């Protein structure tokens with residue numbers, strides 16, 4: 378479904394992504410790990426067209442999309458959340474999600490309003506829908522990021538650290554939301570530092586380090602890998 | 615809602631706005647000629663302010679060259695009405711068309727630039743168009759030319775009648791600008807523009823076509839600015855490069871108006887234009903000082919509340935006076 382080959386992104390002398398390869402299959406939940414500053418968010422920025430890659434190829438459902446604009450990629454079926462939320466602060470929560478449903482999914486106002494209502498229900502924001510997004514707490518802003526991404530009707534959903542700071546109960550709710558999304562046949566790539574959450578959802582794990590993936594495979598295998606324990610788990614603990 | 619008890623203020627403001635619109639629609643029957651002339655200027659400036667707000671406040675195109683389209687509209691009106699002898703009433707919409715046509719190449723040039731470069735670029739383009747207009751000998755060259763009496767007569771043989779007619783044209787143009795832009799803001803395009811205003815990157819990844827909306831806004835504003843230029847020419851009865859393409863009158867004052875009233879809101883330019891005329895009419899005897907007051911007021915507003923006077927008022931209110939969100943309608 379998503380095919381990255383030889384992908385590089387350099388900020389001047391800083392090689393954040395350095396000839397990275399990755400394949401994501403339909404229906405997967407791919408967990409992405411990596412130390413702070415490894416380039417995980419940058420990877421999402423390149424996939425969604427926020428940054429143009431310095432080199433390499435991005436294919437989505439067989440099509441080369443590396444030169445497309447971010448809105449074209451969104452409409453083609455790639456949704457994402459931002460690690461640092463980017464709400465439309467002067468609009469209501471409902472209108473935030475409505476915008477995604479109208480522009481991202483190309484729905485009419487009427488259908489989009491229904492989609493927005495359902496998505497707010499799913500993400501637990503229904504009671505906030507008339508508030509201005511600028512008035513939300515960080516936790517709710519993260520929910521809003523998820524709601525906007527889902528309202529675009531993506532087939533591939535990129536999640537950037539949405540479980541940080543959640544209580545166990547909230548984390549359980551999030552995992553059940555992700556299960557619902559999988560039932561809708563949405564493929565998920567999830568960057569997360571909260572390991573236990575990632576472990577219970579991911580069908581596969583990949584570890585980003587030094588601009589490439591240094592491990593990729595079944596969660597148990599990857600977590601047991603000595604190099605991974607060295608660069609990642611060692612760095613965290 | 616946080617302030618349900620203040621909803622009556624919103625209704626009151628809507629009623630006041632409606633009453634003002636009604637009064638303005640029949641103003642020539644109520645007011646003296648001098649006041650009608652001021653109101654005509656008010657309506658032209660309001661039209662220009664609405665357009666600059668759309669560009670700078672929503673689409674992030676901070677142009678300081680929009681006076682070029684006012685000037686192009688002015689010259690087009692003169693060209694059609696005085697030189698080509700087209701019916702003067704037909705010359706007005708034609709001047710909008712000319713402004714739109716001129717906007718196409720201008721857009722190609724300035725859209726290669728962003729932020730400060732765009733501002734400088736738009737100014738250079740506007741200067742160039744003004745200098746070119748000054749070379750047209752049929753339009754009086756650098757010193758300009760008056761509208762022929764025959765054209766002026768077309769809008770009324772007596773002075774009061776002519777003032778009333780031109781006022782109604784200005785009213786129609788401003789009403790068209792206001793209503794059409796309001797409808798635009800209520801459409802899916804307006805939803806995208808508001809998202810873009812608040813967070814460009816965030817808007818892009820939820821499918822808002824940032825480039826498409828910028829193009830649309832730029833091409834949207836040009837014909838309205840051309841219409842304003844035509845109205846201004848009818849009122850001044852002459853065209854000249856420095857007056858028709860005045861950066862002070864049609865860009866600098868307009869920036870003050872939008873910033874003071876509230877950039878990025880629908881109400882902002884309306885409030886700003888009212889405040890501007892109050893300052894101008896009541897403080898004009900102190901000469902250049904009213905210019906300084908405007909500047910200081912703009913800076914104060916930017917420091918205290920970037921969303922302008924409307925931003926201050928809006929904090930106390932539970933809803934917009936001119937509602938743009940369609941959510942209540944689409945809910946059912």
Ligand SMILES: Nc1ncnc2c1ncn2[C@@H]1O[C@H](COP(=O)(O)OP(=O)(O)OP(=O)(O)O)[C@@H](O)[C@H]1O
Nearest residue numbers: 388391393411412413414415416417418419420460
């Ligand atoms: N726009 C940019 N310009 C220059 N450098 C950047 C830019 N964006 C990111 N970087 C740098 O790229 C590196 C990778 O950043 P990135 O945000 O992708 O890391 P990350 O893996 O998401 O980290 P975290 O776990 O902290 O979120 C960092 O060194 C960062 O400073």
Ligand SMILES: [Mg+2]
Nearest residue numbers: 417418419460
């Ligand atoms: Mg990150």
